[in-house]
Amino acid sequence: MEQENSQQLLEQKIDKLQKSIDSLNKMFKWTLIITIVLFVVPLVGLLFVIPQFISTITNYGGLLK
Helix, strand or coil, rough: HHHHHHHHHHHHHHHHHHHHHHHHHHHHHHHHHHHHHHHHHHHHHHHHHHHHCCCCCCCHHHHHH
């Protein structure tokens, strides 16, 4: 009887630990997604904006001469 109770208690603790691990996995996944959105996407946008900006500056430089 005592062994059954300890077995049930152990199973409850394992279930609680599994829920905690699942929660941490979700947090890490969303942290990675947010990091990519806030850091990598603006860098990719700059790849398109910087050449256009340089082109505009060069055109204005030609007008000032």
